[in-house]
Amino acid sequence: MSASTSLPEPGRAAIRNHTKHGRRFSSWQTWLLVAILVIGGLGMLYPFAWLILSAFKTSNDIVRIPPRLLPEPWTLEAFQAVLTHQIGGARLTRAYVNSIVVTVLTVAAVLFTSTLGGYAFARLKFPGREFLFYFVLSTTMVPFLTLLIPLYVIMDRLQLLNTLAGLIVPAIFSSFGIFLCRQFVYGIPVELYDAAKIDGAGDFTIYSHIIVGLMKPVISVLAIFTFRATFNAYLWPLVVIADARNYTLPLALRGMSNTFGAHEYSKLMASSALTLIPPLIVFFIFQRNLVRGIALTGIKG
Amino acid sequence: MADTAHATDGCVTLYRLPARLARSWLSRYSWLGMGYAFALTVFYLLMFVVPFGTAIWLSFHNWDYIQTPVFVGARNFAKLVDDPGFWGALWVTVRFSVVEIIVAISLALLLALALSHLRPVLQYILLAVYNLPVIMPGVVSVFLWRWLYRPNGGAINTILESLGLPSQPFLHSGDQALWSITAMVVWIFLGNSSIVLLAAINEVPDSLLEAAQLDGANAWQRFRSVTMPLIQPALAYQVVTSIIGTMQLFEPFQLMPGPGHSTRTLSLYTYQLGFEVLNLGYGAAVSIAMFIVLLSATLFELQRRRKSWEY
Numbered sequence: 051m052s053a054s055t056s057l058p059e060p061g062r063a064a065i066r067n068h069t070k071h072g073r074r075f076s077s078w079q080t081w082l083l084v085a086i087l088v089i090g091g092l093g094m095l096y097p098f099a100w101l102i103l104s105a106f107k108t109s110n111d112i113v114r115i116p117p118r119l120l121p122e123p124w125t126l127e128a129f130q131a132v133l134t135h136q137i138g139g140a141r142l143t144r145a146y147v148n149s150i151v152v153t154v155l156t157v158a159a160v161l162f163t164s165t166l167g168g169y170a171f172a173r174l175k176f177p178g179r180e181f182l183f184y185f186v187l188s189t190t191m192v193p194f195l196t197l198l199i200p201l202y203v204i205m206d207r208l209q210l211l212n213t214l215a216g217l218i219v220p221a222i223f224s225s226f227g228i229f230l231c232r233q234f235v236y237g238i239p240v241e242l243y244d245a246a247k248i249d250g251a252g253d254f255t256i257y258s259h260i261i262v263g264l265m266k267p268v269i270s271v272l273a274i275f276t277f278r279a280t281f282n283a284y285l286w287p288l289v290v291i292a293d294a295r296n297y298t299l300p301l302a303l304r305g306m307s308n309t310f311g312a313h314e315y316s317k318l319m320a321s322s323a324l325t326l327i328p329p330l331i332v333f334f335i336f337q338r339n340l341v342r343g344i345a346l347t348g349i350k351g
Numbered sequence: 352m353a354d355t356a357h358a359t360d361g362c363v364t365l366y367r368l369p370a371r372l373a374r375s376w377l378s379r380y381s382w383l384g385m386g387y388a389f390a391l392t393v394f395y396l397l398m399f400v401v402p403f404g405t406a407i408w409l410s411f412h413n414w415d416y417i418q419t420p421v422f423v424g425a426r427n428f429a430k431l432v433d434d435p436g437f438w439g440a441l442w443v444t445v446r447f448s449v450v451e452i453i454v455a456i457s458l459a460l461l462l463a464l465a466l467s468h469l470r471p472v473l474q475y476i477l478l479a480v481y482n483l484p485v486i487m488p489g490v491v492s493v494f495l496w497r498w499l500y501r502p503n504g505g506a507i508n509t510i511l512e513s514l515g516l517p518s519q520p521f522l523h524s525g526d527q528a529l530w531s532i533t534a535m536v537v538w539i540f541l542g543n544s545s546i547v548l549l550a551a552i553n554e555v556p557d558s559l560l561e562a563a564q565l566d567g568a569n570a571w572q573r574f575r576s577v578t579m580p581l582i583q584p585a586l587a588y589q590v591v592t593s594i595i596g597t598m599q600l601f602e603p604f605q606l607m608p609g610p611g612h613s614t615r616t617l618s619l620y621t622y623q624l625g626f627e628v629l630n631l632g633y634g635a636a637v638s639i640a641m642f643i644v645l646l647s648a649t650l651f652e653l654q655r656r657r658k659s660w661e662y
Contacts, residue, residue, distance in 0.1 A: 083465055084473065090462075091480040094538065098483065100506055101495045115504040116512075166387055174384030182388055189399050191646055193599050195621045196638040199631055200402035200409070223394050253383040282488035285601045289626065300490040304606070307494055315498060322491040329486040337479045344550045 105129065105320035109313045128320035135317070137305035140294040142321055145302035149281060150328065152217045152298060156280045157273055159222045164272055167223070168231020169261050173243050174253060183232065186225045194285070202289055216290045217298070221280065227272050234268040235261065271343035274336045281329060299325045409635035416629055427636035437637060439612050440620040441644065447533055447616065448597040448648075455537045456589060459544035464574070466545070467552045478549070481542030489539075489602035496535045497522065497607050528609020535603065540596075544589055551585030552578060587656040591649055598645050617641045 099119060104112060105128055106121040132142055170176070171183045201220060202211075210216035238261065246256045262269075284300045291297060294305065303321055310318050410427055412420035431437050462481060466474045484492065499506045500521040508518035521531045555578050563573045604619040615623075621641060624634030 080468065083468055087462075087465055087469075087477050091477055094481055094484065094542070097495055097499060097538070100499060101491075104498070113504065116509050117504050117506060119506075163391075167391065170381075170384045170387045174381035174387075176380045176384035176388045178388065179384070182391065186391070186395065189395065190595065191642075191649065192399070192403055193618070193638065193641050193645055195599060195601075195618045196406050196635075196642050197399070197402040198622070198638070199625045199634060200405035201398070203405070204397065204402060220398050223391060223398075253381050257383070278486060282490075284488070284490055285622070300488045303488070303490050303494065307606075318494055319498075322494060325491060326487060329488075333479075333483070333486045337482065338475060340478075340482075340546060344546055 101319055101326075102323055104316055105323045107316045109316060112316045113313050128316040129324070132306070132317050132321040132324070135306070137294050137297070137302055137309070140297060140302075142299075142302055142306075142324065144295060145297045145299050146324075148214060148296060149299040152214050153277060153280045153328075155218050156221045157276045159218065160224045160227050160276045161269060161273060163223045164227030164231045165262055165265055165269065166257060167228040168233075168235045168265070168268075169257050171228065171232045172235035173240070173261075183228075186223075186228055190225050198285070198289060205290060211290060212292050212296060213290075214296060217283070217287055220286070224272075224276065227276065230268055230272055231265065234265060238264055267339065267343040270336050270339040274332065274340060277332050278329065406635045406638060409632055410639050411632075413630075413632040416631060420632065423632065427633050428640075430633060431636050431640060436612070436615075436620060437617075437640070440615050440617045440637075441640075443529060443612075443614060444598060444616040444618075444644075447529060447600075448594060450530075451533050451536055451597050452590060452593045454533070455540055455544055456586070456593065458537065458541055459589070460548055460586075462541065463545040463548035463552050464578075466549055474549070478542060478546065481545065483542070484539045485543040487539070490606065492535060492539055493603055493606040496531075500531055500607075522607055522609055525610050525613040528614050532603045532607060532609075532614060536597070536600065540593075544593065547585050547589055548582060551582040555581050583656065587653065590652055590656070594648050594652060595645065598641070598648070617644070 103119055103121055106124050106126070108121075108123065108125050108127065111118075111122055135142065171179060205211050205216050205220075208216075208219075210219060242260060243256060246260055251259070282300065283298070284304075287298050287301050288304075291301060294302075297305065303318070303325060306321055307318055409420070411422060411424060413423050413427075414420035466477060469477070487495075502508060502518060502520050502523055505521070507521070511518055520527060522528045559577050559581075560573055563577050568576065599618055600616070601618050601622065604614050604616050605622070608614050608619075617637065618641070621634050621638045624630045624637060628634075
């Protein structure tokens with residue numbers, strides 16, 4: 051299908067023209083701008099430096115007054131300690147596995163239901179289509195806190211309290227994802243769908259062979275957002291999970307902060323640093339596609 | 352196949368008519384679409400309609416999770432009107448949301464405008480740096496900033512002292528705690544808020560800006576009259592998602608609270624009523640009030656924006 055190369059016209063033009071504003075700037079103005087942005091960027095990174103470097107400090111070094119950014123001496127003892135430390139009979143590695151399982155399954159589910167939903171709402175005919183779509187969209191107006199207590203009761207009835215499934219099931223469909231994908235599918239020429247239909251392809255074949263392939267930009271945007279929301283989730287896991295063996299990373303970190311005193315802060319920073327590894331990997335893989343993806347998805351109106 | 356057979360023999364027995372009508376009605380629809388709609392409906396019934404209905408129902412009852420709920424009419428809402436805890440939480444929420452949104456979106460707009468002047472490679476690298484904090488779990492940000500904000504030996508006070516400024520109590524002060532949290536939240540979401548704005552600014556047509564320049568418009572006028580109107584939809588999107596996001600933010604207020612109730616927001620208050628005090632009926636009433644506040648804020652903002660961009 052040559053279609054995959056002919057897709058993103060408006061967005062692509064925007065990316066080609068990235069430098070348009072720049073042409074009116076003389077070079078010293080550009081350099082000044084870069085300098086200001088770099089200084090601001092260092093300001094953004096400064097707290098990170100504390101997080102990472104504090105993880106390599108000894109328990110005496112971390113409470114030194116006045117504090118020093120660089121460890122003296124460097125040590126891995128905080129990392130060793132948190133990897134063997136147990137919170138309520140479970141290790142940090144257990145929370146690591148739990149977090150990754152929950153996140154991978156949730157992201158997979160959301161990507162499937164959202165791309166299929168975007169396709170269904172934009173191209174397929176079924177009774178109540180418009181009503182259902184605007185209903186789904188309107189659910190984002192209701193604060194999660196309003197649903198929290200009743201959802202807790204429902205999870206209790208479904209026997210999903212204190213299980214990882216209890217974290218995944220309520221997140222299978224995403225209103226935001228369905229909205230994002232529907233907007234995107236509207237941008238895919240209808241002729242493509244009609245042509246495949248005439249060739250005798252079924253609705254699902256068209257979805258799996260044509261539509262999904264064209265949705266790559268929006269898929270990467272949605273994947274990052276869903277990854278972040280799931281991996282970082284705190285409130286819902288806090289309510290659902292009671293047993294430390296089913297803790298996800300944010301809960302395990304909270305458990306640690308409750309047991310560690312100030313001179314053990316290097317341990318908290320070490321476990322925080324370990325927690326950041328999966329998001330950092332995902333971030334560096336997908337960040338490049340993020341601006342481009344958002345330009346193509348049409349969020350910006 | 353069966354359909355065509357019937358059509359040709361010309362005599363449809365009457366009892367088969369409903370089934371045939373149903374079939375021709377169904378044939379206009381996609382099976383995949385209907386299957387999806389069915390799954391979606393079941394999910395949203397269970398995960399949205401029932402919980403939302405239950406929350407409304409619960410707000411007219413008293414319940415401690417153990418005994419049967421007791422109907423109390425509108426008493427929970429009457430209690431809410433007289434509850435200083437509720438009004439205090441609402442006031443904290445509104446101050447936090449308004450200040451966070453104004454500061455974060457102004458900075459994000461400046462950042463996006465500055466980035467739009469650079470080459471794509473530089474845009475990506477710098478945006479990645481500014482966007483880094485948002486990938487951190489909220490819990491990690493909270494632990495990190497709690498450490499930086501320490502009155503004695505915290506990194507921020509050390510900087511202040513080295514500049515000859517007095518050190519500050521930050522989270523230990525009822526006046527400063529909320530703004531300390533706000534600063535952290537701005538740090539977290541700044542880069543993220545600028546992505547959508549940058550994407551919109553990048554799409555402002557070159558020709559319009561050049562035309563304005565030829566007409567003698569300076570940089571500020573070009574921004575006011577060309578860029579700003581064209582990015583209104585993106586700005587509106589960003590403001591609305593920020594309203595929804597800030598109103599519901601939870602981690603900082605639970606894990607780095609200021610003294611007393613100085614940083615207790617509606618979301619934290621609802622959580623406490625439901626899961627700590629086990630006053631579920633009243634908690635539901637507060638959460639319904641929160642829903643009404645969020646809905647009015649969003650509708651108000653959309654209405655205001657719509658006027659300004661139609662103009």
